Amino acid sequence: MHEPLRCPVCRAPWKDGDSCYRCRSDLTFLRLIMQKAGGLRKRARALVSEERLEEAQRLLDESLRLFTGREGISLKAYILALEGKFELLAPLLELLTERGGPRTTSRG
Numbered sequence: 001m002h003e004p005l006r007c008p009v010c011r012a013p014w015k016d017g018d019s020c021y022r023c024r025s026d027l028t029f030l031r032l033i034m035q036k037a038g039g040l041r042k043r044a045r046a047l048v049s050e051e052r053l054e055e056a057q058r059l060l061d062e063s064l065r066l067f068t069g070r071e072g073i074s075l076k077a078y079i080l081a082l083e084g085k086f087e088l089l090a091p092l093l094e095l096l097t098e099r100g101g102p103r104t105t106s107r108g
């Protein structure tokens with residue numbers, strides 16, 4: 001989820017360009033997908049600030065179907081919390097913490 005996107009051909013990390021820096025495969029579709037997902041997430045965030053939560057959820061779910069990243073999952077968790085659907089939060093919070101590593105370091 002929080003891992004860098006990779007070239008589907010050679011698995012090199014995607015560096016935001018339209019072609020893979022290593023194998024030169026055309027990765028325009030990755031950029032287009034990320035732009036579409038980002039646009040939907042941005043619109044969802046605006047709807048949240050207008051307290052239009054149902055519409056926000058719909059757009060955000062569409063965004064998450066395109067790309068499941070930390071930002072989208074965090075927003076999803078926030079909306080669910082606003083709606084009082086706390087029972088649905090656990091799996092999302094698990095996703096947010098499982099690959100991010102421990103949040104605090106033990107010093108004693």
Ligand SMILES: [Zn+2]
Nearest residue numbers: 007010020023
């Ligand atoms: Zn490649």
